[in-house]
Amino acid sequence: MAVDPLAVDPLIELRDVNKYYGTLHVLRDINLIVGKGEVVVVIGPSGSGKSTLCRTINRLETIQSGSIHLDGQPLPEEGKALAKLRAEVGMVFQSFNLFAHKTVLQNISLAQTKVRKRRKDEADQRSRELLDRVGLAAHAEKYPAQLSGGQQQRVAIARALAMDPKALLFDEPTSALDPEMINEVLEVMQQLARDGMTMVVVTHEMGFARNAANRVVFMADGSIIEDRTPHDFFTNPESARAQDFLSKIL
Ligand code: ADP
Numbered sequence: 001m002a003v004d005p006l007a008v009d010p011l012i013e014l015r016d017v018n019k020y021y022g023t024l025h026v027l028r029d030i031n032l033i034v035g036k037g038e039v040v041v042v043i044g045p046s047g048s049g050k051s052t053l054c055r056t057i058n059r060l061e062t063i064q065s066g067s068i069h070l071d072g073q074p075l076p077e078e079g080k081a082l083a084k085l086r087a088e089v090g091m092v093f094q095s096f097n098l099f100a101h102k103t104v105l106q107n108i109s110l111a112q113t114k115v116r117k118r119r120k121d122e123a124d125q126r127s128r129e130l131l132d133r134v135g136l137a138a139h140a141e142k143y144p145a146q147l148s149g150g151q152q153q154r155v156a157i158a159r160a161l162a163m164d165p166k167a168l169l170f171d172e173p174t175s176a177l178d179p180e181m182i183n184e185v186l187e188v189m190q191q192l193a194r195d196g197m198t199m200v201v202v203t204h205e206m207g208f209a210r211n212a213a214n215r216v217v218f219m220a221d222g223s224i225i226e227d228r229t230p231h232d233f234f235t236n237p238e239s240a241r242a243q244d245f246l247s248k249i250l
């Protein structure tokens with residue numbers, strides 16, 4: 001079943017996007033619309049361009065042709081507008097990228113005061129609310145190294161949420177975690193999905209894709225090969241590439 005682009009109110013729109021690293025063509029004519037409140041899970045073999053796709057959406061990478069719009073506006077090129085974009089489209093990475101020498105609370109408050117220009121007491125209050133939301137209210141004064149990997153990743157999610165993002169991008173958020181910590185992070189992400197956050201999630205966690213995704217996008221060699229509901233994708237993958245991929249991971 002093709003996804004009807006008119007059925008959703010688009011938040012992120014990629015049209016005919018092409019990206020090269022030198023001569024390597026890593027994104028090929030990508031067309032992708034992510035509607036407000038949608039959760040799109042991106043899967044595919046290593047090297048297929050999933051990370052690059054995420055990074056182009058918040059302009060950590062430039063593209064060579066095509067267009068990307070957020071909420072109807074083209075992505076800004078530079079300056080303050082670009083910093084605002086990075087706040088509005090938060091990104092959560094495999095490596096949590098917390099500041100080691102700052103407390104959990106400081107990690108979440110810092111960009112609120114710098115980017116969102118909140119007063120420190122306002123920022124700290126918001127940080128504590130978000131820590132509560134990700135189940136870490138008791139850990140505000142600790143340093144990242146005192147937390148488990150799963151806890152650190154939940155702090156990274158709280159930090160992204162503190163910017164009041166329009167959308168969140170997750171690039172393999174659980175891939176660096178010990179198995180027993182994966183679920184606590186996925187549960188936070190599922191709750192965000194239920195709360196209506198627009199999310200693009202690169203993951204190998206097929207349970208998350210089945211439970212939380214509105215759509216599964218399957219990439220191979222820089223192209224989107226399938227873009228379908230999880231039920232359709234998992235029960236009846238159309239392409240040989242997707243069938244082969246699923247047979248190896250399921
Ligand atoms: P995935 O996340 O699906 O594993 P990536 O988006 O990381 O794929 O990479 C897509 C392709 O682009 C790969 O062939 C990778 O080696 C290449 N690539 C990624 N980043 C760079 C870079 N900064 N410079 C050159 N090539 C890159």
Ligand code: MG
Nearest residue numbers: 050051052171
């Ligand atoms: Mg990747």
